[in-house]
Amino acid sequence: MEEFIGANLLTLITFIPLLGAVIVLFIPRDKLNAIRWTSAFFTFIPLLLGIYLFINFDRNVPGLQFVVRKPWIPQFNVEYYMGIDGLSVLMVLLTVLLSFLCIFASWGIEKGAKAYFSLFLLLETGMLGVFLAMDFFLFYVFWEVGLFPMYFLIGIWGGPRREYAAIKFFLYTLLGSLFMLVTMLILYFHNTPHTFDIPKLIEMRSSYPVELQRILWLALYIAFAIKVPVFPFHTWLPDAHVEAPTPISVILAGILLKMGTYGILRFNFPLFPHGTQYFASFLAYMGVINMIYGALTAMAQRDMKKLVAYSSISHMGYCLLGMASFKESGVIGGALQMFNHGTITAMLFLIVGVIYDRAHHRDIDRFGGLAVQMPVYSGIVALAFFAAMGLPGLNGFISEILVFIGGIKAFPIRTIVSVSTVVITAAYLLWTIHRMFLGKLNEKYKDLPDINGRELFTLVPLGIIVIFVGIYPPPVINIMRETLLSIIKIATGG
Amino acid sequence: MSNLFTLNLLKDLRIFAPELIVLITILFTLIIELLVKRDDRKYLWTIPLIGLLGAFTVLLYGYEIKTKIFSFNLYIDTFSSFFRLIACLSGILAVLLSHLSSEIDDRDGEPYIAILTVVLGMLIIPSAGNLLIIYLAFEMMSLPSYLLTSMHIRSYPSKEAGIKYLLFGAVSSGIMLYGFSILYGITGQIDINAIKVALHYLETKRAFGILSFLLISAGMFFKIAAFPFYFWSPDAYQGAPTPVAGFLSIGPKAAGFSFMIRFILSAISEETGELWRDELWGQIPQYIAFISAVTMTIGNLAALNQRSVKRMLAYSSIAHAGYMLIGLSAMNKIGIHAIFFYILVYLFMNLGAFASISYLTSRGMKDDLDSYKGIGWASPVFGVTTTIFLFSLVGIPPLGGFVGKVLIFSSAIKEKMWVLVIIGVLNSVVSLYYYALIVKKMFLESFSSEKEFKLLFLESLLLIICAIPVVFLGIFWGKPFIFLERALNMF
Numbered sequence: 013m014e015e016f017i018g019a020n021l022l023t024l025i026t027f028i029p030l031l032g033a034v035i036v037l038f039i040p041r042d043k044l045n046a047i048r049w050t051s052a053f054f055t056f057i058p059l060l061l062g063i064y065l066f067i068n069f070d071r072n073v074p075g076l077q078f079v080v081r082k083p084w085i086p087q088f089n090v091e092y093y094m095g096i097d098g099l100s101v102l103m104v105l106l107t108v109l110l111s112f113l114c115i116f117a118s119w120g121i122e123k124g125a126k127a128y129f130s131l132f133l134l135l136e137t138g139m140l141g142v143f144l145a146m147d148f149f150l151f152y153v154f155w156e157v158g159l160f161p162m163y164f165l166i167g168i169w170g171g172p173r174r175e176y177a178a179i180k181f182f183l184y185t186l187l188g189s190l191f192m193l194v195t196m197l198i199l200y201f202h203n204t205p206h207t208f209d210i211p212k213l214i215e216m217r218s219s220y221p222v223e224l225q226r227i228l229w230l231a232l233y234i235a236f237a238i239k240v241p242v243f244p245f246h247t248w249l250p251d252a253h254v255e256a257p258t259p260i261s262v263i264l265a266g267i268l269l270k271m272g273t274y275g276i277l278r279f280n281f282p283l284f285p286h287g288t289q290y291f292a293s294f295l296a297y298m299g300v301i302n303m304i305y306g307a308l309t310a311m312a313q314r315d316m317k318k319l320v321a322y323s324s325i326s327h328m329g330y331c332l333l334g335m336a337s338f339k340e341s342g343v344i345g346g347a348l349q350m351f352n353h354g355t356i357t358a359m360l361f362l363i364v365g366v367i368y369d370r371a372h373h374r375d376i377d378r379f380g381g382l383a384v385q386m387p388v389y390s391g392i393v394a395l396a397f398f399a400a401m402g403l404p405g406l407n408g409f410i411s412e413i414l415v416f417i418g419g420i421k422a423f424p425i426r427t428i429v430s431v432s433t434v435v436i437t438a439a440y441l442l443w444t445i446h447r448m449f450l451g452k453l454n455e456k457y458k459d460l461p462d463i464n465g466r467e468l469f470t471l472v473p474l475g476i477i478v479i480f481v482g483i484y485p486p487p488v489i490n491i492m493r494e495t496l497l498s499i500i501k502i503a504t505g506g
Numbered sequence: 507m508s509n510l511f512t513l514n515l516l517k518d519l520r521i522f523a524p525e526l527i528v529l530i531t532i533l534f535t536l537i538i539e540l541l542v543k544r545d546d547r548k549y550l551w552t553i554p555l556i557g558l559l560g561a562f563t564v565l566l567y568g569y570e571i572k573t574k575i576f577s578f579n580l581y582i583d584t585f586s587s588f589f590r591l592i593a594c595l596s597g598i599l600a601v602l603l604s605h606l607s608s609e610i611d612d613r614d615g616e617p618y619i620a621i622l623t624v625v626l627g628m629l630i631i632p633s634a635g636n637l638l639i640i641y642l643a644f645e646m647m648s649l650p651s652y653l654l655t656s657m658h659i660r661s662y663p664s665k666e667a668g669i670k671y672l673l674f675g676a677v678s679s680g681i682m683l684y685g686f687s688i689l690y691g692i693t694g695q696i697d698i699n700a701i702k703v704a705l706h707y708l709e710t711k712r713a714f715g716i717l718s719f720l721l722i723s724a725g726m727f728f729k730i731a732a733f734p735f736y737f738w739s740p741d742a743y744q745g746a747p748t749p750v751a752g753f754l755s756i757g758p759k760a761a762g763f764s765f766m767i768r769f770i771l772s773a774i775s776e777e778t779g780e781l782w783r784d785e786l787w788g789q790i791p792q793y794i795a796f797i798s799a800v801t802m803t804i805g806n807l808a809a810l811n812q813r814s815v816k817r818m819l820a821y822s823s824i825a826h827a828g829y830m831l832i833g834l835s836a837m838n839k840i841g842i843h844a845i846f847f848y849i850l851v852y853l854f855m856n857l858g859a860f861a862s863i864s865y866l867t868s869r870g871m872k873d874d875l876d877s878y879k880g881i882g883w884a885s886p887v888f889g890v891t892t893t894i895f896l897f898s899l900v901g902i903p904p905l906g907g908f909v910g911k912v913l914i915f916s917s918a919i920k921e922k923m924w925v926l927v928i929i930g931v932l933n934s935v936v937s938l939y940y941y942a943l944i945v946k947k948m949f950l951e952s953f954s955s956e957k958e959f960k961l962l963f964l965e966s967l968l969l970i971i972c973a974i975p976v977v978f979l980g981i982f983w984g985k986p987f988i989f990l991e992r993a994l995n996m997f
Contacts, residue, residue, distance in 0.1 A: 085984040089989070124883070153903040163942075167950040175950050179942055186902075186938055190931040193912065197919045478558060 016333040022094040033133035045198015049128040055112040062108035074494040081458030092423045093147035098495030100143040106354045114259035135161040146209040170255035177255035184248040188238035191231045214282045229287025239272030253321035258365030266358040281503040295336035302329030307436040316374040320360045334415035349411035359396040389463040407481035409476045518575035524561040531557025539615030549606040554618040562594040586633035589764040589995035590785040593628035603749035616927040620650035632764035636696040667745025674738040682725025688718035704948040727763035730827045733801040743820035752860025755823040794835035802828025816873040841917030846990045851906035858895040858972035882948035884959040891969040906979030
C-alpha cells in the first residue's frame with residue numbers, strides 16, 4: 013500500500029477530486045448534505061496527501077521528485093509525466109488546502125449544488141495538474157481543463173453581471189493560452205527528436221536562437237501575464253472577482269493567479285535565458301506598475317470585493333519584481349509571495365463573503381462601528397489586513413522584504429519607487445478598517461450576528477499559517493530554495 | 507479469356523461488397539415502400555440502418571485490403587477505406603436523426619433512399635481512380651442531396667433552399683468538369699496516376715495544367731463550402747430539415763477532402779516531387795492557404811451575429827472547412843493526418859450539435875438562441891452533451907476538437923506558415939464567443955426552464971453516442987491515430 017501510494021502519489025492527488033466530481037453527479041439532487049460531505053471528503057484526501065508530500069519532500073534536491081511517467085500518445089512523444097519540485101510543492105499544498113476550505117465556504121450554495129460541487133472538484137483536478145505536469149502537452153490540457161469549470165462557476169453562481177464577467181474571463185484566458193499552444197508546438201518541432209518533455213526542452217535551451225527566444229518569451233509572457241494579471245491585461249480580473257461567488261473568488265485569487273507567475277518561473281526563465289535577460293528590465297517595470305497601479309486603484313474602490321481584487325493585482329506585482337531581480341532573495345521572495353498572497357487573499361475574500369452574507373452588500377461606506385457588534389470577526393479582519401499590509405511578524409512581511417532586498421540590488425530606483433506601495437497599501441487598508449469597523453455603529457446593523465463556527469473553520473487554518481510563516485519562515489523557504497537557485501543559475505547562465 | 511474476366515469480376519465484386527450492400531438496401535427500401543401500406547411502415551427506418559451497419563462492418567473487416575478493381579477504375583486501399591467508414595458512419599447517424607425528427611416524413615421511403623444514395627456516392631469517391639468515375643460519383647452524391655434539402659414537410663424555404671443548392675451545385679459541377687476536360691486535353695489520360703506521370707513530363711502547356719487545377723479546385727471548394735463558393739451553404743442548411751443539414755455539413759465535405767487529398771498527394775508523391783518546385787505549381791500551397799484563411803475568417807465573423815443557431819452552425823461549418831484547408835495547404839504528412847482526424851471528430855461533434863437543434867425544432871420550437879434558454883437544467887443530458895460538442899468545436903481540451911486543431915496547427919507550424927497560424931488562432935478565439943452564446947443560454951441565463959423538456963430514450967442515446975467519441979478522441983487519441991496513419995500508408 014505504502015509503495016503504491018509512493019509510486020502514484022501525484023496521480024492520486026490529481027485525480028481523486030475528479031473521481032469525486034463523477035461520484036457527486038450520482039447523488040440525488042435533493043440530498044444537499046450528502047453532496048457537500050462527499051465533496052469535502054474528496055478534497056480532504058488530497059489535503060492529507062498534500063501534507064504527506066510536504067513532509068516527505070526532500071529539501072536538498074533541486075530536481076523532480078515523486079515522478080510518474082508513462083507514455084500517453086507514443087507517436088507524438090506525448091507523455092503522462094508528472095513530477096514535483098520546490099517550485100510546485102507549495103503551490104500544490106496551497107491548492108489542496110484552499111480547495112478543502114472552500115468546500116466549507118460553499119456550504120450556502122443550494123441552487124444547482126450538484127453541478128456546482130462537481131465543477132468545483134473538476135477545477136481542483138485542473139489546478140493540481142497544472143502544477144504537477146512536466147510534459148508541455150499535458151500541462152496545456154490541464155491549463156485549459158481549469159478554464160471551463162471556472163466559466164460555469166462564475167457564470168451560473170455569480171452576481172448580476174456574471175455572464176459578462178464569465179465570458180470575458182474565458183475569452184481573455186483562451187487568447188493567452190493559444191499563444192502558449194503555438195509556442196509549445198514551435199518548441200516541439202524545433203527539437204529532434206520532437207518532444208514535449210519540459211526538462212528535456214530546458215536542457216536543449218542553448219540550441220534556441222536568440223531571436224526565437226525573444227519572440228517565444230513574449231508569446232509565453234502574454235499567456236501568463238493574462239493569468240497573473242499584469243497591467244494592461246488585468247481588466248478581466250475585477251469583473252470576474254466581483255461577480256464570482258466567494259469561494260470561487262478565493263480560488264481565483266488564491267491559486268489561478270499564481271498559475272501565471274508559476275508559468276513564468278517554470279517556462280520563461282529556464283527555457284529562454286536570453287529572452288529572460290533581455291526582458292528582465294521590462295518585467296521589473298511591469299512589476300512596479302502593477303504594484304503601484306493596483307494599490308492606487310484599490311484605494312479608490314468603495315466595493316470591498318473590488319478593493320481586494322485590485323490589492324491582488326498590486327500584490328502580484330511583488331512577485332514579478334522579485335523574479336526579475338535574478339537575486340536569490342528576490343526570486344525566493346517572489347515565489348514565497350505567491351504562497352503568502354495565496355493565504356492572505358483567501359482570507360480577505362472569505363472575510364468579504366462573511367459580511368456580504370449578512371448585510372447583502374459590500375459597500376464600505378455603508379458600514380461603521382462593526383467592531384463592537386462583531387468582535388471576533390473584526391479581530392480576524394485586522395489580522396488579515398495587517399498581513400496584507402506587510403506588518404512584521406506576519407507572512408506578508410517576509411516575502412515583501414525579500415523582494416525589496418533582491419530588487420534594490422538589481423533595480424535600485426524602481427525598487428525605491430515601488431516601496432511607496434507599502435504606504436499606499438497601509439493607507440487603503442487602514443482607511444477601510446476605519447470606515448467599516450471603527451466609529452459609530454450603523455443602526456441598521458445592530459443585530460448583525462458575529463462570525464459563525466463554519467466560517468471560523470475556513471479562516472482559522474489560514475490565520476495560523478499567516479502567523480507561523482511570519483514568525484518562522486525557514487520550513488517554507490528551505491523547501492523551494494534549491495529549485496529556485498537552479499532556476500536562477502539557468503536563467504543567468506544563458 | 508472470358509473465363510478469367512468473369513473470375514476477376516467475381517473477385518472484384520466481393521471487394522465491392524460494402525457498396526453492393528448499400529445498393530441492395532436502396533432497392534430493398536424501395537420495394538418495401540411499394541409493398542407495405544403507409545400505416546404499417548413504422549419500422550421502415552431500421553432497413554437503411556441495418557444496411558449501413560452491415561456495410562460498415564464489412565468495411566471494418568476489409569480495412570487493410572489494397573487492390574485495384576474493375577480494370578483499375580477503383581482504387582481500394584486503406585485511404586479509401588477510411589473515408590468509406592466515415593461515409594457509413596455519417597449515413598447511420600443521419601438515418602437515426604431523420605427518424606427522430608418530425609421535419610421529415612418518417613413513413614416515406616424517399617428520405618432514406620436519398621440518404622443511402624448520397625452514401626453510395628461517398629463510398630465511391632474516395633476510391634475513384636479516374637476522372638469519369640470521380641465526376642459520376644460526385645453527381646451521384648450531389649443530386650440526392652439537392653433533393654434532401656427540399657424534403658422539409660410543409661416548409662416553403664426548404665424548397666427554395668433546394669433550388670438554390672441545385673443551381674449552385676450544377677454550375678460548380680460544370681466548372682469542375684471543364685477542369686477535367688482540360689486536364690484530359692493536355693495529358694490525354696483520365697487515370698489519376700497516369701495524369702500524374704503525364705503532368706510531370708509536360709514541358710509546355712504548364713499554365714493549362716494550373717488552369718485545370720484551379721477549375722477543379724473550384725468545384726471542390728463548392729463541395730466543402732469554402733471561399734468564394736460558400737454562399738449556398740447558410741441558406742441551404744437553414745432551409746433544409748435539420749438532420750439533412752447536419753448530414754450535408756459532413757458528407758460532401760469529407761468526400762471533397764478525400765478527392766483533394768488523393769488528387770494532390772498523387773502529385774506530390776516521391777517520383778513527382780519536383781512538380782511542386784516548379785515556379786507555377788509551387789504557388790498552389792499559398793493559394794490554398796489564402797483560401798483557408800479567408801474561409802475561416804468569413805465563416806467565424808458571419809457566425810458571430812446569427813440569432814438562428816442553425817445558421818450559426820452553417821457559418822461555423824464554413825469556418826471548419828477553413829481549418830481543415832490549413833492541413834491541406836501545409837502539404838505535409840501531419841497535415842493530412844490532421845485532416846483525417848479532424849473529419850473523424852467533426853463528424854461526431856457537428857452532427858451532435860445539429861442533433862440538438864433537431865430535437866428543439868421537432869418539438870415545435872424555433873431554431874433561434876432563445877429556444878435554448880434554460881434547457882441545460884431541464885434536461886442535463888441534452889445540456890452536457892451539447893456543451894461537449896460546442897466546446898469541442900471551439901477546440902478546448904480534453905475534447906477531440908482540440909486534438910484536431912493541435913494537429914492542424916502543427917502542420918502549418920512545421921512548414922513555418924506563421925501568418926496562417928496566427929489567423930487560425932485568432933479565429934479560434936472568435937469562435938469561442940458564439941459557441942459560448944449557446945452554452946450561456948442553456949445554463950447561465952435562467953435556472954429553471956418554464957417549459958417541460960424531456961428527451962426520448964433514443965434521442966438521449968444518439969447524443970451520448972456522439973459525445974463518447976468526442977471525449978474519447980480527446981484523451982486517448984493514440985490508438986485511433988494508428989488507424990489513421992495506416993490510411994496514409996498507401997502513398
